[in-house]
Amino acid sequence: MAKDSKDTDTDAGILREPAELQFRAQLDALKQHDADTPPSAWKLSPRSVLAYITGTAKPLDLTINGKKTQVAITRKFFGDDTIVERAIVTLASERALLLVGEPGTGKSWLSEHLAAAISGCSTLTIQGTAGTTEDQIKYSWNVARVIAEGPKPENMIPSPTMIAMKTGALLRFEEITRCVPDVQDALVSILSDKNMVVPELPDANMVFARPGFNVIATANSRDQGVNELSAALKRRFNYVHIPIVADQKTEIAIVRDRSKELLERYKIPAKIEEPVIAMLATVFREMRAGTTADGISFQKVSTTLSTAEAIGVALDSAIRARYFGNGAVSIEEIARNLVGSVVKEDLDDLKVLKEYLAVVAKKRGAKDASWKTFHDAALKAVTSAS
Ligand SMILES: Nc1ncnc2c1ncn2[C@@H]1O[C@H](COP(=O)(O)OP(=O)(O)O)[C@@H](O)[C@H]1O
Ligand SMILES: [Mg+2]
Incomplete structure (x- = not known):
């Protein structure tokens, strides 16, 4: 059997590799077998993304440099597969995805695997806290260089959001309801117009999102009261409720x-x-x-x-x-x-x-x-x- 990197690279000195590295062999095998066309900028078709998350009955062949091995596609998320299906459909649509549920029901886990399978990258992540600022969602500046050279694109420090927009990838926003409403609202224009304005730049002051960009947010239903999403933001998300495992x-x-x-x-x-x-x-x-x-x-x-x-x-x-x-x-x-x-x-x-x-x-x-x-x-x- 082909090994996922978790079997071969455990001495690399990383305690926990992101899903796209840990399950690289599985993702590669699914890509080689993908019979459907992925939506633009997606690494896999929706059907293969679903197979990655819910596992397959039989192992798949993986060919690397002419050498054939077999890879078992393991189940990552346990529960109702239609939940995963709805999440995938949402991510292919105009709307962003909000996974809500009690703590410890696998929301962050599902979000990481969705991002790994769809964009090949699960690390463009913002962790929402009461101290999250708008800069962390949008961009900030290398102040010393701005003083010396003025505001230029090179002097900008992009946020994970900006990188996700520019590369057409998924942004993960963990615990979004912990952020104060003003900060959450920074997302409204990003989600509706799919662009970000940088007023400090004299020209080229717009960053446009490439196809493939979308947001997977998570929120704990126990924290809902903390900072509920504004009506404007709610409208831009599809809510998918993750229940505590039923059986x-x-x-x-x-x-x-x-x-x-x-x-x-x-x-x-x-x-x-x-x-x-x-x-x-x-x-x-x-x-x-x-x-x-x-x-x-x-x-x-x-x-x-x-x-x-x-x-x-x-x-x-x-x-x-x-x-x-x-x-x-x-x-x-x-x-x-x-x-x-x-x-x-x-x-x-x-x-x-x-x-x-x-x-x-x-x-x-x-x-x-x-x-x-x-x-x-x-x-x-x-x-x-x-
Ligand atoms: N339905 C599930 N399927 C697979 N793993 C689960 C499930 N529910 C919980 N887990 C496991 O529980 C742990 C915590 O999940 P996490 O995603 O951090 O929870 P949440 O973000 O909902 O608070 C993870 O290791 C995850 O693998
Ligand atoms: Mg979580």
């Missing part, structure tokens, strides 16, 4: 695949057995919902128990098992780490967890040894936390 099987698959990949990256040879992952996913799912499949209800926790949190618990448990245990991730390990993840800022969540242990885990423990192990370890951790 148990999918959630298990995400935790399994992602933690395996992360453990490889940190070169930690720990394996998490399927039943342990299934237990973790079950507890997360039930605590999130406040009910169990067999009809027991209890209070819901106030923190988001996203899939990303579950991956975090799996990873921490594996690291601990590797360095302080025997390498195998046990249910006890998972139980201990889970307590910290459930009980963050709100101590009331500790009560909820106790209730869950008492009404759900204990009962199951009477019949099932793994649940008993889980119950005992979690109760011990809860008691020492309170």
Whole structure:
């Protein structure tokens, strides 16, 4: 099998390569097999972009310098494929894309892979914060050179937006609702007129966007109230809602695949057995919902128990098992780490967890040894936390 760069370049000294490098072999293979015409300036056709993100059943042949190898196209984003389809269609249209959802539902992850597959570049990114300025969205100047030579195009420091416009690439705008409204509004003219005016330049004071330019923004629905998008900006985005993964099987698959990949990256040879992952996913799912499949209800926790949190618990448990245990991730390990993840800022969540242990885990423990192990370890951790 042809290797993605993650298998060959891990000693290059980069902790985390952008998707377009990490999955280069997959992107190249899809390009060689692309039967459709990509929209102008896209690296792949929409069908191939979808295949890159949702994976293919069979590996594809990849020919490099006459040598043929096989590349498996892995699934990157788990969930409803029509969500991905709608996102791709939006990016091929006039409108920009806004991925909204709870934290940890894979919005940034999906945005990175979309940009990698469509533009071959996922690093033109603006991270929205309360301190993001209009300069960071548009451009700034090399002040020393402007004093010496006056404002000239060469003395300009372009923003990721400007580079994306000039090269016809996708701009990623993370956490857009954290930016103050005035700053967000800098995007309105860029999105509607597809150009940026640079009034300081005497002539050629317009930067025009090339075909292929568009914006993928993400926003957390929990932060919505912080700085909601203005009506003008809302109109220029298609909203695609990313839900928390709906079914148990999918959630298990995400935790399994992602933690395996992360453990490889940190070169930690720990394996998490399927039943342990299934237990973790079950507890997360039930605590999130406040009910169990067999009809027991209890209070819901106030923190988001996203899939990303579950991956975090799996990873921490594996690291601990590797360095302080025997390498195998046990249910006890998972139980201990889970307590910290459930009980963050709100101590009331500790009560909820106790209730869950008492009404759900204990009962199951009477019949099932793994649940008993889980119950005992979690109760011990809860008691020492309170
Ligand atoms: N549906 C999903 N498919 C694949 N990975 C997911 C999914 N949901 C969460 N993840 C994983 O969770 C982690 C955090 O996701 P991220 O994109 O940072 O969340 P968000 O931006 O929505 O807060 C990533 O490692 C990602 O791989
Ligand atoms: Mg994010």
